[in-house]
Amino acid sequence: MSSDPSAPAADARPASEAADASRTAEAQDLADRVNNRSHRPASPAFRDFVASGWDSSPLEDVAPLAAAEWTPARREAVSARFPGERLVVPAGALKVRSNDTDYRFRAHSSFLHLTGLENDSEPDALLVFEPREGSGHEVTLWFRPRAGADTEEFFSDARYGEYWVGARDDLASMTVRTGIATADSATALDAVTKDLGSVSVRVVRGADQTVEAQIDAAREQVAADLEASHAGDDELQQFLSELRLVKDAHEIDQLRHAIAITRRGFDRAVAALPAAPAHARGERLIETSFESAARLDGYGVGYDTIAASGDHACTLHWIRNDGRVHPGDLLLLDAGAEADSLYTADITRTLPVSGAFSPVQARIYDAVLAAADAAFAAAAAHTSRTVLFADVHAAAMEVIAQRLHDFGILPVSVDEALSEAGQQHRRWMVHGTSHHLGLDVHDCAQARREMYLEAELVPGMVFTIEPGLYFKRADLLVPEEFRGNGVRIEDDVLVTDDGVENLSADFPRTRAEVEAWVRELAGGA
Structure with missing residues (x-):
């Protein structure tokens, strides 16, 4: 290989000059060496010239946030x-x-x-x-x-x-x-x-x-x-x-805006389902379809998107999103856009890749939906009696335990599972049903237990309702046809004077609505 003729040969300099250059390199501060990759002008003429001729007028059109x-x-x-x-x-x-x-x-x-x-x-x-x-x-x-x-x-x-x-x-x-x-x-x-x-x-x-x-x-x-x-x-x-446990009107408006952006992102993701099975990283195709809307219409995503297909849907925080998407899979999409104000949504929908739930998938989905409905009903009851934040989770767990019993999966009675000494049903749903939502996806996380789990529901609180069931492929305690299927349904909920408002009610939610959504936007996938 020929050398650059304009460059001096390595041994062309006197030994003393080479030694001086070596000492200079050693003396250069390590943190400053990043600048070795470029030529930064430093002459007095440049400094004088670069500082001249700029409009230094005060910023215009400044308005209160x-x-x-x-x-x-x-x-x-x-x-x-x-x-x-x-x-x-x-x-x-x-x-x-x-x-x-x-x-x-x-x-x-x-x-x-x-x-x-x-x-x-x-x-x-x-x-x-x-x-x-x-x-x-x-x-x-x-x-x-x-x-x-x-x-x-x-x-x-x-x-x-x-x-x-x-x-x-x-x-x-x-x-x-x-x-x-x-x-x-x-x-x-x-x-x-x-x-x-x-x-x-x-x-x-x-x-x-x-x-x-x-x-x-x-x-x-x-x-x-x-x-x-x-x-x-x-x-x-x-x-x-x-201080953030009860949201003011501005915060609620920002959460509504974040949820609206999130809906557009979900529509993009659903529309991308047909292309996903052909891609080696089909999950990532779904992830990026959602995140393009979050970035275009808001500041970005409020947390790492979960786009989990098949058995990956049973990994609660699957954010690698590098797996394949197979026809017949359920794809669990847990995603939230962050508005420019940095308030975030947090929505989950479970989508049938082929456009329709199989009979077993339908049973799982309907069980999770029934648990979510029970949680909504428990929260709405705050208008007639005292309802604690923890009561929302308890209502969902009663349904989860009963449905697992109906499936023939629960190894003990429903009452024993629901007791503090039992909890066997939690094998298939180890996470909580709800968390507060706002500037953080898990908002108010430093609040005391008595102000969070044991707090009375009051108007202005915003939280999620997100029960799920997860049957891992490696779980030998469930029938084979259940394995590799994970379902979560998550909505964002505002406590009101009259009950609760589902802020994400615009998202298809029932099994029939979700199937119609996939058929409309993905052509049945």
Whole structure:
């Protein structure tokens, strides 16, 4: 192979020059070596030229976010719960996916709930509640504002520079959007760690390790009890999680929007069924058909899509989606679109790939549907009696146990299975029937048991109802014709003054409706 004639030979340099070059390479900071792949201009002439001739007008058409009307009440509730204390709610930092590329940013849900920010806003930001003398808090959103073209960040910072990632808000425009006073985050850590000997500080942990470390270091300097401090941090996160248990009107509207996007994605997935069996990764074809709608109409998916065919439908969190789709299979599609506001839907439908359920598949499907109907009825009864969140699950389990008994599969009586000492029916449905839904697909996860499972249903709660039955191919305790079939039916439910509303009622749900759906969009597949 011939060499580049313009390149010097390896041994053409004097030994001393080669040694100097080697030492220079060794001295280069390891983190900076990523820049060896490209030529970054650094001359004074370039720096002067690149900083000139840019329109530096303030951002135009800045308007309050849709949530800005609702977030003051949320922040006021936090302020009232923790009087006299400094509260720090980080958005979180960018997370490296590989080498020098990051995952798409998604802020911590507590930060989103209290600021109303959307999409990929706002890495490294902090929402800080500073106690006022007397009562209440001054709330400030500390974030990294737009850097002018006369700064090096503008053209050289691939994470934050406007040349690389587009225009960012300045302090004034962010205040308009959120209704919150703003400050440059360059001095935020000093602001949140000052006077720790005289003011109590709580921070939401798990969002930004740098912020946590700085606060913990400041606590150690004043000889604070770290164990007690961390318990206080947990109490803040618990309250912020429980604050989302009852949704306001804006949140409910956003969930409706996410569900509407999800319906369009399901239609795309159903329409793709005929092509799936011919593809070596038919499950992934279904997955990507759904996710195209989620990304086109919303921010993306709220969680990893489950597109599970045949025996894979019996693996509860099957997200690999690399299997084949065979005629005669049931395909379980568990998917949810995330709106630009980052509220997510969570819907599951089980689809007959060939357009019709077999007799055994129909028996399984109808059993799961009956369990879901029983759960709906239990939730709706809150208008006439006290209904706990756990009662919804119990109602579904009564049906599941009875149907397994009717199938001849349950090894004990229904009553024994439903007892605390039994639970044999749970072999075929080990997950819960419901979870809260909102900014997180499993929303309010840090809430106390008495505020979650043991809580009374009240208007404004939004949760799923999602019973299932899963008969794994390797399960020798069920008849052979049941094996390899998994069914889940999942809807998103709003508790109302009059009962409950199925927010996903627009999705085909009964066996006949699902078969008609497949026939209409997939031509019978």
